Amino acid sequence: MKQRTNLRSEAGKHIILIIGALVVILPFYLMLSFSFKSPAEIQSISGGFFGAQEMMTDRKCLKAERSEEECTMLPNSI
Amino acid sequence: MTQSRSHIWFVSPAVLLMFVILILPVFVAGTFSFTDYNLGSQDFRWVGWKNYESLGKFSSYKKMFTASLTYVVIVVPVSVLLGLGSAMLISSLRFGGEFYKTVFFLPVMATLLAMAYAWEFTLDPVIGVINKFLDDGCSVGWFYKLFTGSWLGFNPTESWYGGLCNDRMPNWLGNKKYALGSISFIGIWQAFGFNMVLYLAGLTSVPRDLYAAAEMDGANSTWEKFKLVTWPMLGPTHVFVVTITSIRSFQVFDTVEALTRGGPSKSTYMMVYAMFEKGVKQNLIGMGSALTIVFLGFVLILTLTQVYFINRKVHYS
Numbered sequence: 001m002k003q004r005t006n007l008r009s010e011a012g013k014h015i016i017l018i019i020g021a022l023v024v025i026l027p028f029y030l031m032l033s034f035s036f037k038s039p040a041e042i043q044s045i046s047g048g049f050f051g052a053q054e055m056m057t058d059r060k061c062l063k064a065e066r067s068e069e070e071c072t073m074l075p076n077s078i
Numbered sequence: 079m080t081q082s083r084s085h086i087w088f089v090s091p092a093v094l095l096m097f098v099i100l101i102l103p104v105f106v107a108g109t110f111s112f113t114d115y116n117l118g119s120q121d122f123r124w125v126g127w128k129n130y131e132s133l134g135k136f137s138s139y140k141k142m143f144t145a146s147l148t149y150v151v152i153v154v155p156v157s158v159l160l161g162l163g164s165a166m167l168i169s170s171l172r173f174g175g176e177f178y179k180t181v182f183f184l185p186v187m188a189t190l191l192a193m194a195y196a197w198e199f200t201l202d203p204v205i206g207v208i209n210k211f212l213d214d215g216c217s218v219g220w221f222y223k224l225f226t227g228s229w230l231g232f233n234p235t236e237s238w239y240g241g242l243c244n245d246r247m248p249n250w251l252g253n254k255k256y257a258l259g260s261i262s263f264i265g266i267w268q269a270f271g272f273n274m275v276l277y278l279a280g281l282t283s284v285p286r287d288l289y290a291a292a293e294m295d296g297a298n299s300t301w302e303k304f305k306l307v308t309w310p311m312l313g314p315t316h317v318f319v320v321t322i323t324s325i326r327s328f329q330v331f332d333t334v335e336a337l338t339r340g341g342p343s344k345s346t347y348m349m350v351y352a353m354f355e356k357g358v359k360q361n362l363i364g365m366g367s368a369l370t371i372v373f374l375g376f377v378l379i380l381t382l383t384q385v386y387f388i389n390r391k392v393h394y395s
Contacts, residue, residue, distance in 0.1 A: 028196070031192075
């Protein structure tokens with residue numbers, strides 16, 4: 001009986017600490033996730049953790065009269 | 079018998095450095111605070127107490143004192159209690175303590191300016207995950223009931239969260255009703271991990287036999303042991319933690335500069351930000367120096383209070 005109470009109390013402590021840890025980690029998680037996503041995915045809160053990793057074209061680069069191949073890249077390689 | 083004076087030669091470099099680096103700038107700031115000096119100008123006028131009088135006269139400085147004190151009053155107790163609570167929970171765990179210690183200490187190690195931008199994204203009214211989470215919660219029955227208090231019989235539309243669900247989610251950093259609370263939340267998030275480490279160190283120094291003695295005297299519950307043994311034995315730690323957290327709270331700058339720049343309507347206009355704005359941005363060295371001296375006064379009072387309590391009141395050993 002006492003062992004079960006101890007287990008419950010231990011589980012309760014872990015639940016409280018996990019909730020706290022989630023709040024603490026939230027901005028770190030978002031910062032890491034945003035580093036993989038395109039601006040459009042960040043603004044629409046979509047694409048999961050890594051984003052779709054689709055190739056994107058830099059319009060400023062195109063305006064500078066560089067080739068489309070040069071201006072197309074993965075979101076996190078800008 | 080001639081007394082050797084060699085000790086003066088050993089001490090003088092340290093004294094000289096302390097005077098040049100610590101004391102002289104305070105005297106210079108104190109002198110400038112009585113002038114209207116602007117950086118780069120050839121001359122200045124002595125204006126007496128005018129800069130200090132401005133601090134009590136203009137509403138922006140009154141708002142500055144209100145915002146700074148409110149911030150300290152929110153951040154210090156909450157981060158101290160969270161630090162103590164998490165330290166006690168972690169120290170009583172059988173496993174996993176090291177993981178939580180590492181996670182809770184992460185914000186202390188992180189650069190606050192960078193993290194402020196991460197929080198800006200998190201708290202953004204349109205793309206922020208906090209508002210997305212709250213917005214999604216409006217359509218989840220148990221979540222809506224929990225946060226509106228309707229499970230206790232309250233009218234959900236009259237509650238804060240119910241009002242948000244019917245209207246729109248808050249602009250956490252752009253609305254003066256929420257801005258100071260949001261900045262304080264980030265302050266608590268950053269500060270409590272450091273307090274946790276200090277309390278963990280304090281808890282290891284509480285002798286175990288005191289708990290056994292308290293049990294023999296009839297203190298059986300966890301609360302009684304905490305009240306009679308843990309809390310009083312942590313006395314010096316409390317004083318140190320409260321003083322350090324208060325000083326660090328008065329020094330808040332990064333989050334204000336990155337997120338609100340003192341606004342909206344000066345609701346987050348903190349002392350160090352005001353010093354920066356007056357002295358650096360607006361080049362009003364006299365006013366900036368007066369703010370610095372007042373700020374130093376606050377920190378000095380806190381430090382002297384700590385010294386008083388540490389020397390007289392809180393030692394049990």
